Amino acid sequence: MNYSIERSHIAGSLSSPQLLSSQRYFEVTNCLRDVFPLGRVQRGSVLLFAGMQNSGVTSTVFEFLSAMEIRNDWCALVGFENLGFLAASEKGVDLKKLALIPDPGKAVAQVAAVLLEAFPVVVVKNPRFISRSQARNLIARIKVHKSIMVVIWHTLHVNGGAESSPWFSLSDYVIEHSISGFYGLGEGDGFIKERTVSLSLNYKRSNWMSRNIQLSI
Amino acid sequence: MGKRSGKVGSRRSQYSLFDQIELQHAPRVLLVEFFYWPFLAFGLNDPDLLAVVADKGVVKALSPRAKKEGIVVGDRARTAISVAPDLMVISSDLIDHGKLIFRVSSILEKFSPLLEVFDQGVWAINAKGPSRYFGGEASLAQQIREALAEEIVPDSFTGKCQKTALSNQDSLFSFGVSIADGIFTARVAAKRSLIIPAGESGAFLAPLPVTELPDGEVVELLTRLGIASLGEFADLDFNLVMQRFETTGALLHRMASGLDTSLLEPVKIKDDFNQKIEFEDPVETASAVAFSCRAAADYMLKRLLEDGYICQSLRVVLLSDNGEESIRDWSIQDGFSSNSLLERVRWQLESWSCDPETAPSAGVKIVQFLPQRVVLAGTNQLGLDGSERTSLAKVSQALSRVDSIVGKGSAFAKLKGSRTARGSVDMVSWQMHLFQVEEADNGQGGDKPPWPGRLLGLIPAICFESEVRVDITAEDGMAVVVRPDASLSGKPYWICILGTGSRFRVEKWSAVWPMMERWWDQSHSTRVARMQIVTEELGAVLVKSNGGKWSIEGAYD
Numbered sequence: 001m002n003y004s005i006e007r008s009h010i011a012g013s014l015s016s017p018q019l020l021s022s023q024r025y026f027e028v029t030n031c032l033r034d035v036f037p038l039g040r041v042q043r044g045s046v047l048l049f050a051g052m053q054n055s056g057v058t059s060t061v062f063e064f065l066s067a068m069e070i071r072n073d074w075c076a077l078v079g080f081e082n083l084g085f086l087a088a089s090e091k092g093v094d095l096k097k098l099a100l101i102p103d104p105g106k107a108v109a110q111v112a113a114v115l116l117e118a119f120p121v122v123v124v125k126n127p128r129f130i131s132r133s134q135a136r137n138l139i140a141r142i143k144v145h146k147s148i149m150v151v152i153w154h155t156l157h158v159n160g161g162a163e164s165s166p167w168f169s170l171s172d173y174v175i176e177h178s179i180s181g182f183y184g185l186g187e188g189d190g191f192i193k194e195r196t197v198s199l200s201l202n203y204k205r206s207n208w209m210s211r212n213i214q215l216s217i
Numbered sequence: 218m219g220k221r222s223g224k225v226g227s228r229r230s231q232y233s234l235f236d237q238i239e240l241q242h243a244p245r246v247l248l249v250e251f252f253y254w255p256f257l258a259f260g261l262n263d264p265d266l267l268a269v270v271a272d273k274g275v276v277k278a279l280s281p282r283a284k285k286e287g288i289v290v291g292d293r294a295r296t297a298i299s300v301a302p303d304l305m306v307i308s309s310d311l312i313d314h315g316k317l318i319f320r321v322s323s324i325l326e327k328f329s330p331l332l333e334v335f336d337q338g339v340w341a342i343n344a345k346g347p348s349r350y351f352g353g354e355a356s357l358a359q360q361i362r363e364a365l366a367e368e369i370v371p372d373s374f375t376g377k378c379q380k381t382a383l384s385n386q387d388s389l390f391s392f393g394v395s396i397a398d399g400i401f402t403a404r405v406a407a408k409r410s411l412i413i414p415a416g417e418s419g420a421f422l423a424p425l426p427v428t429e430l431p432d433g434e435v436v437e438l439l440t441r442l443g444i445a446s447l448g449e450f451a452d453l454d455f456n457l458v459m460q461r462f463e464t465t466g467a468l469l470h471r472m473a474s475g476l477d478t479s480l481l482e483p484v485k486i487k488d489d490f491n492q493k494i495e496f497e498d499p500v501e502t503a504s505a506v507a508f509s510c511r512a513a514a515d516y517m518l519k520r521l522l523e524d525g526y527i528c529q530s531l532r533v534v535l536l537s538d539n540g541e542e543s544i545r546d547w548s549i550q551d552g553f554s555s556n557s558l559l560e561r562v563r564w565q566l567e568s569w570s571c572d573p574e575t576a577p578s579a580g581v582k583i584v585q586f587l588p589q590r591v592v593l594a595g596t597n598q599l600g601l602d603g604s605e606r607t608s609l610a611k612v613s614q615a616l617s618r619v620d621s622i623v624g625k626g627s628a629f630a631k632l633k634g635s636r637t638a639r640g641s642v643d644m645v646s647w648q649m650h651l652f653q654v655e656e657a658d659n660g661q662g663g664d665k666p667p668w669p670g671r672l673l674g675l676i677p678a679i680c681f682e683s684e685v686r687v688d689i690t691a692e693d694g695m696a697v698v699v700r701p702d703a704s705l706s707g708k709p710y711w712i713c714i715l716g717t718g719s720r721f722r723v724e725k726w727s728a729v730w731p732m733m734e735r736w737w738d739q740s741h742s743t744r745v746a747r748m749q750i751v752t753e754e755l756g757a758v759l760v761k762s763n764g765g766k767w768s769i770e771g772a773y774d
Contacts, residue, residue: 054756058678058774074612084771085630085642087676099612099647101619101627110622118615182757182773185727185749188705192675192727192749192757195773 026120026148028067030092032060035175035201035213042205043120043146046139048167050153051177056197057152058084059091059217060177061123064150066092068121073097076119078104078111079126091217109134116147123150127167135170174202245354245415247344248403249325249361251392254338256280257369258317259307264388268305269297270312277309281388315560319568322545323575324364328357333530333546341403344396354412358394362410365392397421401472405429418475423448430469435462447473492517492586499538499580503566506535506581507559514555517586522611527552530590533565537577543569546589558586616647677759677771685769686715687760689723689750699746699762703731712750712760714769721752729762749773 025040033039041047049064051057065075065088076099077083089095099119104111106129115122116138130138142149153165168174177197184193200212251257255270255278267286270278271294279288283304288297294306318334325332328351329342344354351357370390393407402418405425413421422429425447427439444450450458451474458466492513500506521528530548547553547561562584570576616627629650631643689697691707698706713720727749746762747770757773 052756054754054772054774056774062678076615082679082681083630084676084678084680086680087678090676095630096650099616099627099629100644101623102625104619104623107622111619114615114618114622118611180756182725182751185725185751187708188726189728191730192751192773195675195757 024146026068028064030063030067031215031217032063032067035199035211035215036173037203037206041148042172043148044143045148045172046142046167046170047148047150047173047175048153048165048171049150049175049177050155050165050168052156053154054180055177056180056195056217057154057177059087059195060175060197060199060215061150061152062088062091062093063217065098065121065123066094073120074099074118075121075123076101076115078108078115078122078124080123105129109138112138112149113141116141116149117145119147121148121150123152125152126154127151130166132166135166139170172204176200176202244343245345245348245396245398246400246403247329247342247347247354247358247361247394247396248400248407249321249340249342249365249392249394250404250407251321251338251369252408253278253280253389253391255307255309255312256389258314258338259312261389264390266305266389267301267303268307269294270307270309272309315564315567318564319571320368321365323568323572324368325361327364328361330544331546333548335548338392339404341400348396354396358396358412362394365394366390398475399472401431402475419448419451420475422473422475423451427473430472432465432469435466435469451475490517490521490588494584496580496582496584499582501580503563503570506566506584507563510559510562510584510586511555513584514558514586517588518553518555518558521588521591526588526591528588528591529553530588531558531561532585532587532589533562534583534585534587535562535566535569535581536583536585538579538582539577541575541577541579543575543577548590613647675773677773679774680771681769687767687769688713688715689760689767698765699729699731703729703746705729709750712752712755712758721754723750723752725751 024043026043027040028036047064049057049061068075074097075093078101080100081102083100085095088098099115101111101115108124108127109130112122112124112127112130138149151165151167151171153167155164177199180195180197182192182195184190194216196214196216198212198214200210202208202210256266256268259270261268265282266280267282268280269276269283269288274294276288276290276292276294276297279290283297283301286301286304288300288304298304298306321340322332322334325340325342329344329347331343333341335341344357348354348357351360369392393410395403395406395409395411395413397403397406397411397413398415398418402413402422405422406413411421423446427436427444427447427450429447430436430439430450439450444453451470453470455467455470458470462469494510494513496509500509518528529552530546531553532544532546535543543565545565547558547565549557566581619627626646628644628646631645631650688711689709690711690713691697692710695707697709700706709723709726711720712723729746729748731744731746743763748760748762749757750760751757755772758769759771759773760767761770
C-alpha cells in the first residue's frame with residue numbers, strides 16, 4: 001500500500017502516525033490559503049476571528065467555511081442572529097450543511113460541547129457566557145474529536161482588541177482584523193465592487209509569530 | 218493458478234507487488250444484481266409495465282418502459298405523470314423487500330452458504346470455493362442464472378429457455394450475474410453479465426468511460442480535465458490523485474485500476490462488540506424475537522458509535538433450541554440503525570421458518586450479532602451506489618440534544634431567490650431538512666435566478682432581522698429623500714441611528730437603485746430604494762428608503 005502516510009518525526013508529538021493527512025489537517029483552498037501556515041489548519045484547534053463590527057470578520061468566516069465546504073463537511077453556527085445567508089451562499093458556503101442554532105442563551109458551552117462531537121466545524125459568535133473552566137473542557141473535547149471551533153469576537157477598539165477576549169490565550173490561531181476598505185463607489189455613483197480586509201495571523205505553535213496580509217474578499 | 222500470476226495485464230500498473238499479492242488472496246466476487254429490483258419486490262410481473270418508484274415525490278427507479286418514455290431518475294413524480302399520464306407511481310416505503318430477499322437468498326444459498334445481502338437487490342458471494350464445486354466459474358454463473366430465472370420469471374412466461382432469455386433482455390426481470398476481482402469491477406461487469414478472469418480487471422475497465430465510477434463530482438471534474446476512460450484515470454500518478462482528491466480519490470483510483478478489494482473482506486475489530494442474546498424459553502414468533510433483541514442492538518450500535526464506528530455489514534446468527542442454525546450477512550451502506558437491524562432479523566427468521574427444508578424444529582434460543590465490516594464514522598466512504606456516506610445519524614443526534622438544551626428548534630436556512638438581502642431566506646427545521654437533503658440535491662439547484670433589481674455587487678454579511686431606523690441628512694441638517702426619478706434630494710452628510718443619538722459622517726455613497734416590492738399585489742406593493750453608505754465608524758452599510766423613511770438593512774462585516 002502506498003498511501004501517503006504522514007509520519008511525524010517530531011519528538012513528543014502527540015499526533016498518531018496512523019492518521020492520514022486529511023485526518024490531521026483541513027486544507028484551506030481559497031484565498032485564505034495564504035493566511036494559514038502551509039495553507040492548512042490543524043484539526044483539533046481553536047481559531048479566534050477578532051475585529052470590530054465592520055472590519056470584515058463575518059465575511060472572513062464565510063470565506064473560511066467555504067473552504068471547508070470543499071470537503072463536504074457539516075458546519076454548525078451557534079448564536080447567529082442577523083446573518084446574511086445570501087452573502088454566505090454567494091461566498092460558496094453550502095447552506096444545506098450549515099446547521100443554525102439561533103440563540104443558545106447562557107447554555108453556549110453545553111451546546112457547543114454537544115455540537116463539537118458531531119460537527120467537524122463549529123462557529124460560535126461572541127460567546128460571553130463561557131467560563132474559563134468550561135472553555136478548558138471544550139478545548140479538551142476539541143482535541144479528542146479533532147474538530148475545529150471558530151470563535152467570532154467583535155471588539156470595541158480598532159487595534160489591539162483581541163487581547164480583551166478571554167479566548168485570546170486559549171486559541172491556536174488568532175486572526176485579527178483591522179480596518180477594511182471599500183472600493184467602487186464615490187459620491188452618489190457606482191456601488192461596492194471590492195472590499196479589502198487587513199488581517200494579521202498569530203499562530204501559537206510558532207511562538208505567536210505573526211504575519212500581516214491584505215485580502216480582497 | 219498459473220493463469221493468475223503475472224497476468225496483471227498489458228497495462229503497467231503503478232501499484233506495488235504487495236498490492237498484486239493482496240489481490241491474489243482477495244476473494245473472487247460473484248455478484249448478482251437485479252436491475253429493476255423495487256418493481257419485483259413490489260410484486261409486479263408485467264414486463265410491459267409503465268411505472269416508477271418515487272421517494273418523497275422524486276423519482277428513484279424506472280421500469281424499462283418508463284425509461285423509454287424519457288423519464289429520468291431525479292425527476293419530480295408530478296412532472297413524470299405529465300409526461301406519461303398512465304404512469305404508475307409506487308411510493309418507496311410501500312415496498313416490502315423481505316419476501317423477495319428471502320426467495321432469492323434461499324436460491325443462492327444452495328450455491329454458497331455465506332452470502333452477503335446488500336440493500337436494493339444486490340447479492341455477493343465469494344466464488345472461490347463454490348466455483349470449483351460447480352465446475353468452474355462460467356458454469357457456476359450459468360447455473361445461478363438459470364436457477365434465478367426459474368424462480369423470478371413468473372410461470373405465465375413458460376419454457377425454461379425463454380425464462381433465461383427473458384432475464385437477459387432489458388425487461389423487468391433482467392438481472393446480471395458476474396464474477397470479478399473486486400466489488401466495483403463485479404458491479405460494472407454485472408451490467409454486462411460478464412466473467413472477468415482474475416487479474417484482468419484493469420484491462421477490462423480501461424476502455425470503459427469514467428462515468429462508471431460512483432462519485433458524480435469527481436467524474437464531472439475528470440471529464441472536464443479530458444480524462445474520458447477509466448484507463449486514463451488509472452494511468453494518473455496515484456500520489457497526485459491522492460493529493461487532489463484525498464481518500465475519495467484514492468479509493469476511486471484503486472477502483473479504476475481494478476484493485477478494489479476493500480469490500481467483502483472482514484475488517485478486524487474487537488470481538489467485544491459482538492452481542493449474544495440467550496432466551497430462557499425458546500421464542501417462536503419473529504416479532505417477539507425482534508422485540509427482545511432491541512436492547513442488545515441499541516447497545517451494540519451505541520458502543521460502536523462511541524468508538525467512532527458505523528456498522529455496515531453484520532452477521533446475524535440464529536440458533537434454535539434443537540441446535541439448528543441460520544447464518545446470514547446483511548449489509549447497509551449508510552450503516553445500521555437499530556430499526557433496520559431488527560427488520561433484517563425479522564426477515565431472516567421469517568425466511569428460515571417459512572422454508573420447509575430448513576425450518577427449525579423448535580423456537581429460537583440464541584441470537585447473535587457479529588459486526589463484520591465497520592467504517593469510521595464521518596469519513597468519506599463511498600457507497601455501492603456511489604452515494605457518499607454522511608454521518609447524518611450523528612448530526613441529527615447532536616441537533617436533537619441541542620434542542621433539548623436550548624428549548625427551541627435549530628434550523629437550516631433555505632434560500633429562495635428574491636431581491637432583498639433578508640427576505641430571501643426560509644428557515645427550515647432540521648428534522649425537515651435532514652429528511653429532505655436528498656430531494657434538494659436532486660432538484661435543480663436554482664439558488665440564484667436572475668431577479669431584476671436584486672442586490673448589486675457585494676451582499677451584506679449581516680442582515681438585521683428587525684428594522685434599524687436611521688435619518689440621513691445633508692450638511693445643513695435637511696433630510697435627504699429619494700425623488701421619484703431615483704435621485705437624491707441632497708448630498709448625504711450625516712447618518713443618525715434613531716433612538717441612540719449617535720451620528721456618523723458619510724464618506725462615500727453609492728448610486729440609488731429603486732425597486733418595486735410585491736408589484737403584483739396592488740394593496741401591498743411598495744416602492745423602495747436602496748443605497749450603500751460608507752462611514753469610518755460603521756464601515757459600509759446598506760440602507761433602504763421606504764416611503765421616505767430610511768433604515769439600515771444590512772452591514773458589510
